[in-house]
Amino acid sequence: MIDAGQEPVIGQNGIISADTQTDRGVFQCETGGTSGKPKRIRRTAESWLASIRVIFEKYTNSSECYGILGDLGHSLAFYAAVEAQIIGIRCVSVAGRSPKEQAQQFANTGVDVIYATPTQMRLLSKSHRVLENVQVVFIGGGRLDPETRVQVQFLAPNAKILQFYGAAETSFITLAEPHHDAVSVGIAFPGVEIDIRNIDSDGIGDVWIKSPYVFLGYAQGHAPDTYWQDGWLTIGELGKLDGARQLFLSGRKSRVFTVADKTIYPEDIEQYLNAQTEVISSAVFPVDDPLRGARIYVALCSDRTDCNPMQRIFSDLKERGLMVDRGRIYGLDDWPMLMSGKPNYQKLRATVSEDAWQKL
Numbered sequence: 001m002i003d004a005g006q007e008p009v010i011g012q013n014g015i016i017s018a019d020t021q022t023d024r025g026v027f028q029c030e031t032g033g034t035s036g037k038p039k040r041i042r043r044t045a046e047s048w049l050a051s052i053r054v055i056f057e058k059y060t061n062s063s064e065c066y067g068i069l070g071d072l073g074h075s076l077a078f079y080a081a082v083e084a085q086i087i088g089i090r091c092v093s094v095a096g097r098s099p100k101e102q103a104q105q106f107a108n109t110g111v112d113v114i115y116a117t118p119t120q121m122r123l124l125s126k127s128h129r130v131l132e133n134v135q136v137v138f139i140g141g142g143r144l145d146p147e148t149r150v151q152v153q154f155l156a157p158n159a160k161i162l163q164f165y166g167a168a169e170t171s172f173i174t175l176a177e178p179h180h181d182a183v184s185v186g187i188a189f190p191g192v193e194i195d196i197r198n199i200d201s202d203g204i205g206d207v208w209i210k211s212p213y214v215f216l217g218y219a220q221g222h223a224p225d226t227y228w229q230d231g232w233l234t235i236g237e238l239g240k241l242d243g244a245r246q247l248f249l250s251g252r253k254s255r256v257f258t259v260a261d262k263t264i265y266p267e268d269i270e271q272y273l274n275a276q277t278e279v280i281s282s283a284v285f286p287v288d289d290p291l292r293g294a295r296i297y298v299a300l301c302s303d304r305t306d307c308n309p310m311q312r313i314f315s316d317l318k319e320r321g322l323m324v325d326r327g328r329i330y331g332l333d334d335w336p337m338l339m340s341g342k343p344n345y346q347k348l349r350a351t352v353s354e355d356a357w358q359k360l
Contacts, residue, residue: 007219009040028219029075031168039221041168047213051172052083054190059136059162060113066091067111067134069102069120071339075168076141080115095339103127103155106134114156117141117341118148118274119281123332125151126280126303132158140164141340143249143267145275146182164189165247169226169235171213174247184246189213195232196241204250207237225253257286258293259323269298269322278302278309281335283343287325287352295325297357299348301335314360326357 009028025045030038066084068091070077077093084091092109094102102124106114114137116124121139125148134156144163152161163176165185173194176186188194192211199205210232218226225236238250250256251267258264266284273282281301286294298317300310314327328351330336336347351357 007042009219026216029078029168030073031075031221037221039168039223040219041215042217042219043171043215047171047215048079048082049086050191050212051189052086054172055083056087059160060087063087063113063135064089065109065111065113067106067109067114068093069095069114069116069124070341071095074338074340076115076117076340079171080138083115099123099125099127100129103129103131106131112136114138114159115140118144119337119343120341121152121155122148122274122280125155127155129155131156134159137161138164140166142342143185143271143274144176145271147275147277149182165249166213167235169215169223170209170211170233171215173207173209173211176246181242181244181246181248184242184248186247187245188247194241194245194247196239197234199240203240204238205240206234206253207239207247207249208232208234255285259286259296260292264294264296264322269317272317272320273298273300273313276309276313278304279313280332281337281343283345283348285345285349287349296322297326297328297348297352298324299328299330299343301330301332301337301343303332318360324360326352327360328357 007026007028026042027045028040028042030040066080066089068077068080072078072081081091092105092111094105107129110133112133112135114134116139118139119142135158137152137156137159149161161178163185164172165174166172172189173192174186175189176184180186192209195208196205197208214233227234236253238253240248251265255266256263269284270282273279279300279302283299285297287297289295310329314324317324336344338344
């Protein structure tokens, strides 16, 4: 389809053909939909082939089988499947199965490379299996907290755990190896330049990149914080670089909000919550308040049935100076989650009037 000049579209509805006639080697895929309806982006095949060559040369040249936990409609899972296809090895998808079934199939099929989000790996660790054959775990699509890293290492004791930062629009931006600062997302992926602009007094500014892996533009939808300037691209991420050029993220501009004149970075709070052993996933978001600007709502996903640990976690947040207004605990089966493995914030926001939200 690409060679014929039609742009294939890979998304939640499988693979379809776009009406667009274009240059050869261009396709469309969807964003994760974290901030709303998934956007459809256009990119060249070469933008992925370039990063696949880097990954193969540095990490996967002796691999035999990839494992993915997400649906192929999600760009991370689809990228991993394409990477496996290009380098000529098998790829096993276990999307939609229980953690025990996923781990069992990975073990049975000899998976030695896994691509996943932090939430997907936290769920997989609930299988209580040991996947000795796994040699590399690539984790992206969210922040990798220390507790999750420990869980992954127990799950795959022989694996090198590599955290990467990127987006559907950018592909790889950074890669963190075990020797990098655990709070950072590592250093620039080979071929990527990073620049921090409009820096505030804390050293935090807008993250801009120049890269051979970025997209061409949006085919459907738009993102108000995505800009191009003289070959540089920003997607609205905030962060800072240290002396070793390690990137430390503060979160997306679109998610930052204010409570009583205090700036709240919800992704920092989620990183703390996800590091708690009882928490599988979390979501922090604002609900408008005419006096304070917003009220903080916190949703937790856990396989624990008792509430005592959760109340402790909520109390810890208040001790840290975060005046959380409402909290809610979800079980695994009820947690609103996108196929990308990220929380479905739209569904969570739609429930704020329900009695299940407890005043804290």
